[in-house]
Amino acid sequence: MRHSMSRLSISALFLSALLSGSALAAPRTDIIVGMALEPPHLDPTAGAAAAIDEVTYANLFEGLTRINAKGEVVPGLAESWEISPDGLTYTFKLRAGVKFHDGADFTADDVKFSIERAMAADSTNAQKALFDGITSVEVVDAATAKITLSRPIGLLLYNLGWGDAVMVDPASAATNKEKPVGTGPFKFAGWAKGSAITLDKNPAYWGTPAALDKAEFRIIADPAAATAAMLSGDVHAFANFPAPEAVPQFQADPRFAVVIGQTEGETILSTNNKKPPFDNIKVRQAIAHTLDRQAVIDGAMFGQGTPIFTHFPPFNPAYVDLSGVYPRDLDKAKALLAEAGFPDGFKATIKLPPPTYARRGGEIIAAQLREIGIDLEIIPVEWAQWLEQVFTNKDYDLTIVSHTEPNDIGIYGRKDYYFQYASEAFDAVMAKLDVTADPAARATLLGEAQTIITNDAVNGFIFQLAQTGIRDAKIEGMWADAPIQAIDLTAVRWTE
Amino acid sequence: MAMLDPAREAAPDPGVWRRALANRSFLIGLILSIAILLAGALSFFWTPYGISGVNVAARLQAPSAAHWFGTDHFGRDILSMIMVGARNSIAVALVAVGIGMLAGVPLGLWAAARGGWLDAVVMRGNDVVFAFPALLSAVMITAVFGPGAVNAIIAIGIFNVPVFARVARAGAMALWPRDYILAARAAGKGKGRITREHILPNIMHLLIVQGTIQFSLGILAEAGLSYLGLGAQPPAPSWGRMLAEAQTMMALGPHTALFPGLAIIIAVLGFNLMGDGLRDVLDPKLKAAR
Numbered sequence: 001m002r003h004s005m006s007r008l009s010i011s012a013l014f015l016s017a018l019l020s021g022s023a024l025a026a027p028r029t030d031i032i033v034g035m036a037l038e039p040p041h042l043d044p045t046a047g048a049a050a051a052i053d054e055v056t057y058a059n060l061f062e063g064l065t066r067i068n069a070k071g072e073v074v075p076g077l078a079e080s081w082e083i084s085p086d087g088l089t090y091t092f093k094l095r096a097g098v099k100f101h102d103g104a105d106f107t108a109d110d111v112k113f114s115i116e117r118a119m120a121a122d123s124t125n126a127q128k129a130l131f132d133g134i135t136s137v138e139v140v141d142a143a144t145a146k147i148t149l150s151r152p153i154g155l156l157l158y159n160l161g162w163g164d165a166v167m168v169d170p171a172s173a174a175t176n177k178e179k180p181v182g183t184g185p186f187k188f189a190g191w192a193k194g195s196a197i198t199l200d201k202n203p204a205y206w207g208t209p210a211a212l213d214k215a216e217f218r219i220i221a222d223p224a225a226a227t228a229a230m231l232s233g234d235v236h237a238f239a240n241f242p243a244p245e246a247v248p249q250f251q252a253d254p255r256f257a258v259v260i261g262q263t264e265g266e267t268i269l270s271t272n273n274k275k276p277p278f279d280n281i282k283v284r285q286a287i288a289h290t291l292d293r294q295a296v297i298d299g300a301m302f303g304q305g306t307p308i309f310t311h312f313p314p315f316n317p318a319y320v321d322l323s324g325v326y327p328r329d330l331d332k333a334k335a336l337l338a339e340a341g342f343p344d345g346f347k348a349t350i351k352l353p354p355p356t357y358a359r360r361g362g363e364i365i366a367a368q369l370r371e372i373g374i375d376l377e378i379i380p381v382e383w384a385q386w387l388e389q390v391f392t393n394k395d396y397d398l399t400i401v402s403h404t405e406p407n408d409i410g411i412y413g414r415k416d417y418y419f420q421y422a423s424e425a426f427d428a429v430m431a432k433l434d435v436t437a438d439p440a441a442r443a444t445l446l447g448e449a450q451t452i453i454t455n456d457a458v459n460g461f462i463f464q465l466a467q468t469g470i471r472d473a474k475i476e477g478m479w480a481d482a483p484i485q486a487i488d489l490t491a492v493r494w495t496e
Numbered sequence: 497m498a499m500l501d502p503a504r505e506a507a508p509d510p511g512v513w514r515r516a517l518a519n520r521s522f523l524i525g526l527i528l529s530i531a532i533l534l535a536g537a538l539s540f541f542w543t544p545y546g547i548s549g550v551n552v553a554a555r556l557q558a559p560s561a562a563h564w565f566g567t568d569h570f571g572r573d574i575l576s577m578i579m580v581g582a583r584n585s586i587a588v589a590l591v592a593v594g595i596g597m598l599a600g601v602p603l604g605l606w607a608a609a610r611g612g613w614l615d616a617v618v619m620r621g622n623d624v625v626f627a628f629p630a631l632l633s634a635v636m637i638t639a640v641f642g643p644g645a646v647n648a649i650i651a652i653g654i655f656n657v658p659v660f661a662r663v664a665r666a667g668a669m670a671l672w673p674r675d676y677i678l679a680a681r682a683a684g685k686g687k688g689r690i691t692r693e694h695i696l697p698n699i700m701h702l703l704i705v706q707g708t709i710q711f712s713l714g715i716l717a718e719a720g721l722s723y724l725g726l727g728a729q730p731p732a733p734s735w736g737r738m739l740a741e742a743q744t745m746m747a748l749g750p751h752t753a754l755f756p757g758l759a760i761i762i763a764v765l766g767f768n769l770m771g772d773g774l775r776d777v778l779d780p781k782l783k784a785a786r
Contacts, residue, residue: 224743243744245569299552299570363730364570367550378730380643 027494029213031475033487034226034235036242036355037383038194038219041177044163045118048126049383050404053163053485054239055197055217060101061166061182064092064111064145065157071406071483073157077106077167077183078145087152087437094143098206100169101187111145112137114167127164129410133434154437155407163485185210185490195219199489211477211493223356230256230470237471237478239487242356244302250470260304261467261481265402266311267357269365269460272396274420278348282340284457288326289333290372291365297463300360305463310450311409313464318443322454333372345373348397352378353386357465358400365400365460391418402465406484409446412453419458426452515777522773528766532759536582545573547580548731556749566751569741574752577733578759584645584734585763588727589714591649593707596656601703603657604664605695608672609687619665622658630655631720638726645728652717656710663706667699701778708771712764719760735760 039051044061058066066076075081078092098106115137118125125131133153138146149156159165172181180188185207186199197217201210218235220226223243229235230250240263241247250256269287277283293307306314309322337345352362359380366376376398381389390396396418403411411417413430426449433445454461467482477491516522544564551571559566565574607618634651641647668691671677680690721727722736730737735756742753 227744245744245748249747295550295552299550299555360569364550364552366731367548367570370548380725380729 027474027496029211029494030215031212031237031489031492031494032216032218032235033489034218034220034229034238034241035487036219036221036223036226036240038221039197042180042188042191042197043176044166045114045168046124046126046177050485054487056180056182056184057163057166057484057486058184058488058490059186059199059215060180060184060188061163061168062184063160063162063166064094065161067158067161067406067484067486069479069481069483069488071481073161076161081157088149090147090149090156091140092145092147094145095206096143098183099204100172100183101181101202102169102172104169104171106167106169106183107142108139108145109142110167110169112139113170113173115147115165117168117173118165125164127162127405129414130159130162130165151435152437153434154442158407161484186212186215189214208490210490212489215489215492217487221354233472237469237475239467239469239478240482241468241470244300244304244356244468247302247304247468247470255473257471257473257475259467259469259471259478259480261469261479262306262313262315263402263404263465263467263482264313264406264408264484265404265465265482266308266313266408267305267361267400267402267462267465268311269462270390270396270399270401270419271459272394272398272418272420273422273458274394275397277340277342277346278397280340281457282336283342284460285326286333286336286340286372287369287374287460288457289329289336290368290374291460291462292328292368293462295368296361296364299364300357301463301466304466304468306466308461308464310454310461311403311412311459312446312450315464318446320447320450322451325454326457330371337372337374342373345375347375347377349379350376350398350400351381351386351390351396352400353381353383355402357402361462362400365462394418394420398460400462404465404482404485409449409453412449412458421453421456421458423452423456512777516773519773519777521769522777525766525769525771525773528762529770532582532763532766533586535579536586539576539579539583543573543576543579545576547572547576547733556745556752558749559751565755566749568738568752569745569749574738574755577738578735578755581733581735581738581756582759582763584728584732585715585718585760588645588649588652588718589711592652592656592714592717593710595650595653596660596710597703597707599653600657600660600662601664601696604661604666605668605691607661608665608668608695609691615665618661622661625655625658628655631717634717634721635724635726638721643726643729645732645734648718648721648727651721652714656714659710660703660706663702664699667702668695671695671698701774705771705775705778708767708774712767712771715763715767716760 035051035054037051039055040047040049042052042056044052044056062076064076064078065073068074077095077098079095080093082091092111094108100106115131115134117123119128119131119134133149133151134147135150136148140146167183168176169181185202185205187202189198189200191197196219199215201213220229220235226238226241227243227246230238247258251258271278271284273279297303297305297307308314309325312319337343350362350366352358362378366378369376390399410430412419412421413427415422429445429449429452433442436442436445469478469480471478474495475492476495477493479488554567554571555569557563557567563573563575565578568574568577603618607615633655637651638647677690677694680694718727719736722734723740727736728734738756739753742756745752
């Protein structure tokens, strides 16, 4: 009996060797991508959560234009466009043969519907400002759509490439939150809440078909579990790995490839500019003089990240170096606090959402601010609480969050935004920027805007979030940087 | 035995300390417990380093002469954090046991003295609380009322109430039929007075043993809650949270998990052994039965 058992196991071994041999011949066509946060729903036109776009952008939904891995605007569902000489009319030529996942044709009517829906008064679009200045969307014929503007908008083509501006079908728009129907190379297959979202290849895709047959986004909130899942091969890739301290371990392991790229995520110590004592610019300047950015980057992110001194990514050509405005100077900071009427400091709270950069960064910043007498009570909050208490109700003193939207300096002009900041000088610059198309002039204006918010010390600007991509070394085609919120799987494939 | 004078039954046995120290579990438990208590007490006056400062340059240093237990991911001295963390653990466990005793013992004594429907109501109420796994319910309480050391104390304390109610009731029920209690009743003492003067002193040893064991469970529960982020909040150090934070640092510095883990083990083991030993010493019948 024992003898026959061992013979059986030997033949089983042989068989499995054969099978793995055949697997080598044809690369795998499935992937499991880990993500730390679960999207609240899957309609990118109706929510601000980055996780929605990460799952859906380019994979499920497409817009007229699209942002590629380098952050450039490339044609999407519009194969070309013409801009009138006055810059007020954009005529989009749509691609032929594009179908939604439910079989409906994509036509100019869908363009009109999608944009008007996003702009409507009752729209739940989180980035309605993207569509400011659009006066009408006309259907010229089934394959041509015309957008008319009230003023030239230099960024229109870029804006239309956002996840919030994707094309949806009138028949399925209402149910996209639970059952998204788009035009992308993947279609929605299933969502096990709290665990995973699965996508299948769309066989009827109009463009280059995806190399993968199946893709799964697996939600792993715990950094330690994420490390274990990667090491054991349960998960094949993380677009942005949540445990920076584990990166050296992956870098040393030939099974994995680690790519540390850039994101549009300005990680900032958001400050409630209307709440005393933070309404006093001297208090905010004292905080700015106290921040030791490199200590936060090293301590919280294990060295991954670039210090910033304004709300703008350092790799952007329009970035201005404002590191000299508020250098770390504790004596100056204490003097400013004393001038503001707090010679002995004061007590305040800091609400920290779950990501590592916030929870760990918050402890370090609290320790730094203690050096000038500001005693922060640390209040950890979940994302839902953060969105409600901090972002919506503005019930906070300080918080730490990474603003991962691209070109988002305009939020400093929003009066109802949670910073509660208002500056006429800033608004004037933004108004000029709005009607400026010349790149050099735009860069100058953006520089002025950066300088204003830095001088006003609106928030504590800490660091630009890095994109810590970790993947199985046999996978290629993932984005190195994150110029927009996306985990684009359209070009991802296994090499063996 | 049945006619023993209550005063004599309650009086401290002069041999109890000698017998206790001869009991190996008690002795080991006592030494470990004292070590933890001393570490916590010492931290009020002195720690090797301050624990509020962050020194990123010195992070994740292995144990050395300068930092006996090494440093954590913020460069804080782990020995100092464990000492202050001991304070936190002891305080939470102590107050939680206090809540359990102050509420549970009178309830149990009252139920035993009155009997009948009142006894049934109180004890079934206890059963209801008992039916929920204690730690799970503590998680629920802190999730509803918010994380923090105070809510952790309350959550752990609530689940100590039925434990002490049961011990007190069982002890009291065994005493009520005793002849000296009957004598006291015949002398006209009321139930309340008998409970105070005769029952309580004679079940004290049971309560002390149970208190020691609940104390060690309290330390464990506090560590569990703060591991989940529901206990003491940063920057106040807590063993459980140190362990949680060390979890992803294991590859870089195993010592960050080792020492808080050891501290929890020593504290829980120490108080448990001490309770076990005390029971053997104070309650010889139980020992014989085992």
